[in-house]
Amino acid sequence: MLYFVANMNKTAVHDAAVVLVAARGASRRGMPGQETGSGNMTILRRLARLPAIIGLWLLGATAAVAGVPEPGQMGFQPAVTPVMEDIIWFHDILLWLITIITVFVLVLLLYVIWRFSEKRNPTPSKTTHHTWIEIIWTVVPIFVLLSIVIPSFKLLYKADVVVDTELTVKAIGKQWYWSYEYPDNGNFTFDATLVEKDDLDDPSLYLLVADTAVVLPVDTKIKFLVTASDVLHNFAMPAFGIKIDAVPGRLNETWAYVPEEFAGQIFYGQCSELCGPGHAYMPITIKMVSKEDFAAWVEVAQEEFARIDAPSNRTKLAAVAGAADAAD
Numbered sequence: 001m002l003y004f005v006a007n008m009n010k011t012a013v014h015d016a017a018v019v020l021v022a023a024r025g026a027s028r029r030g031m032p033g034q035e036t037g038s039g040n041m042t043i044l045r046r047l048a049r050l051p052a053i054i055g056l057w058l059l060g061a062t063a064a065v066a067g068v069p070e071p072g073q074m075g076f077q078p079a080v081t082p083v084m085e086d087i088i089w090f091h092d093i094l095l096w097l098i099t100i101i102t103v104f105v106l107v108l109l110l111y112v113i114w115r116f117s118e119k120r121n122p123t124p125s126k127t128t129h130h131t132w133i134e135i136i137w138t139v140v141p142i143f144v145l146l147s148i149v150i151p152s153f154k155l156l157y158k159a160d161v162v163v164d165t166e167l168t169v170k171a172i173g174k175q176w177y178w179s180y181e182y183p184d185n186g187n188f189t190f191d192a193t194l195v196e197k198d199d200l201d202d203p204s205l206y207l208l209v210a211d212t213a214v215v216l217p218v219d220t221k222i223k224f225l226v227t228a229s230d231v232l233h234n235f236a237m238p239a240f241g242i243k244i245d246a247v248p249g250r251l252n253e254t255w256a257y258v259p260e261e262f263a264g265q266i267f268y269g270q271c272s273e274l275c276g277p278g279h280a281y282m283p284i285t286i287k288m289v290s291k292e293d294f295a296a297w298v299e300v301a302q303e304e305f306a307r308i309d310a311p312s313n314r315t316k317l318a319a320v321a322g323a324a325d326a327a328d
């Protein structure tokens with residue numbers, strides 16, 4: 001738990017910095033993008049998407065940036081979900097507890113060094129057992145551990161057990177971008193890739209902004225299904241208290257509830273499992289909107305994005321081949 005809490009903010013940023021140095025050159029050659037076509041093809045595809053992208057952005061043109069790391073930041077990003085509030089509370093309690101224990105042990109040690117030095121205590125005591133002291137130094141740590149483990153398990157279960165969610169989003173980690181699916185809203189899917197530094201209004205948001213934001217409604221219990229299609233990734237959204245492995249062939253789930261006051265705000269996260277040379281280039285951008293704006297966005301998104309259950313080319317070819325066989 002402590003590891004989970006302590007690494008919430010740091011790993012992604014640290015990993016990003018490490019990979020950034022190693023892979024900056026590769027980035028310029030277009031490595032983070034998943035497009036495999038020629039340069040012209042990429043431009044055409046981007047142009048084709050432009051009207052829809054503008055439409056989607058108009059819905060949240062006034063969106064404020066909220067969930068973002070600050071330069072020199074020491075603590076967590078401000079909590080947005082109840083789970084993150086509890087994580088911060090638990091972190092603060094633990095910090096007090098370990099500080100008190102460390103100071104107590106240090107004072108005890110310094111006292112022993114001073115009081116029982118050879119000069120002050122030339123003839124040491126021959127005592128080898130003291131029943132009451134042994135009982136105390138066994139029982140007190142048990143209570144200290146219990147006082148940690150009870151809130152720790154409560155918090156783990158709160159973050160882990162998904163109850164009565166109203167909306168499901170599936171996030172699929174891929175080398176090196178995220179795909180999202182909205183099974184409850186028309187079963188559409190889209191990819192979200194890195195926006196290059198030169199294309200950003202605010203360059204400090206580089207490595208955090210994805211070209212397509214995951215739009216979600218406030219005041220709704222949202223279930224996140226998380227998986228990967230190639231290697232291990234990790235879906236992390238610090239302000240939501242979410243950090244969950246994306247494992248190929250396995251479906252992990254977690255949840256988030258964002259109160260109404262956060263409507264119109266944008267939150268950023270990053271892949272937090274070292275997944276390859278493009279690890280730093282797969283940002284997560286979540287835009288929270290009101291329920292009405294979400295319904296409007298869903299209508300646009302259903303038009304713009306592909307349906308998952310639409311027949312694939314392979315299915316169509318099989319159908320054509322089947323029809324040809326029947327004709328023979």
Ligand SMILES: [Cu+2]
Nearest residue numbers: 233234271275
């Ligand atoms: Cu990754």
